[in-house]
Amino acid sequence: MSGPIRLALIGMGKIAHDQHVPAIAADADIVLTATVSRNGEGVAGVAHFRDIDDLIASGLEIDAVALCTPPQVRRAIAARAIAQGWHVFLEKPPGATLAEVAQLSAAADAAGISLFASWHSRYAPGVEPARAFLADAEIRSVTVTWREDIRVWHPGQGWILEAGGFGVFDPGINALSIVTRILPRPFFITDAELDFPSNCAAPIAARLRFADDLGLAISADFDFRQEGPQSWDIVVETDRGTLTLHDGGARLVLPDGSEPSHSAALHGEYSGLYRRFAEIVHARTSDVDIAPLRHVADAFLRGERLTVEPFIE
Known part of the structure; x- marks a missing residue:
């Protein structure tokens, strides 16, 4: 071209x-x-x-x-x-x-x-340095907290709580896209609880537990009802200390307290996506990773459905 x-x-x-x-x-x-x-x-x-x-x-x-x-x-x-x-x-x-x-x-x-x-959160500046650090670390646990206010981030977007709209997994899948990128081994869901408002067809909150073949425990807390400060954090405990990704991967803190990357949320992510898209178009190849989507599908298959109070915007 x-x-x-x-x-x-x-x-x-x-x-x-x-x-x-x-x-x-x-x-x-x-x-x-x-x-x-x-x-x-x-x-x-x-x-x-x-x-x-x-x-x-x-x-x-x-x-x-x-x-x-x-x-x-x-x-x-x-x-x-x-x-x-x-x-x-x-x-x-x-x-x-x-x-x-x-x-x-x-x-x-x-x-x-x-x-x-495309998985824009994978292009956050902290993701690849985190992946490099974890490649040869002994990982002991992973805790994901992804809590935001649906009224702030999705005002008037009723489709997101309709069937097929993913609900809280619309932002939560961003966390899963990062975790599937930075961890060196694949993992699978073991159990889940999904909170469905009584007037909605998609969950507004979810609590998930995963494991890998070596028994690594991974937990995730997704919630669309967070008011005040928002939370987009991934904490990884390793034999070399605690690694933390804050702000959706924009800020990485290594166990020694150093921060090799720190920028505003979403800054540069979409530029990275379009660079990648141009690369595959010129090469006539595709880039279709379904791992994050598979985990969401498994959560719906494996999860216990709980009815909670109706959501009123």
């Missing part, structure tokens, strides 16, 4: 405007050529369409799409894009089910185009 990748951004909600648009503007390998949204606003000077069918009918030359829609509708849009021969960037989570992502991956492979299941 000669010249920058001509990209259409589909689903113009908060994350698209806050993170995707600035990251695309800063990347010389990608140019924002169109936006698509039924409700969200477009970008000044960029062609805007109501849906992907209108974009296709326009004849505008597009090389790739980035999908920022709710997960419930993402598969059908991605399939339409693949049929057009467009490379596809999937915001996390990559689909509403594992089967959807498997089907999209197979379709992309058959079409010879690139599919990217």
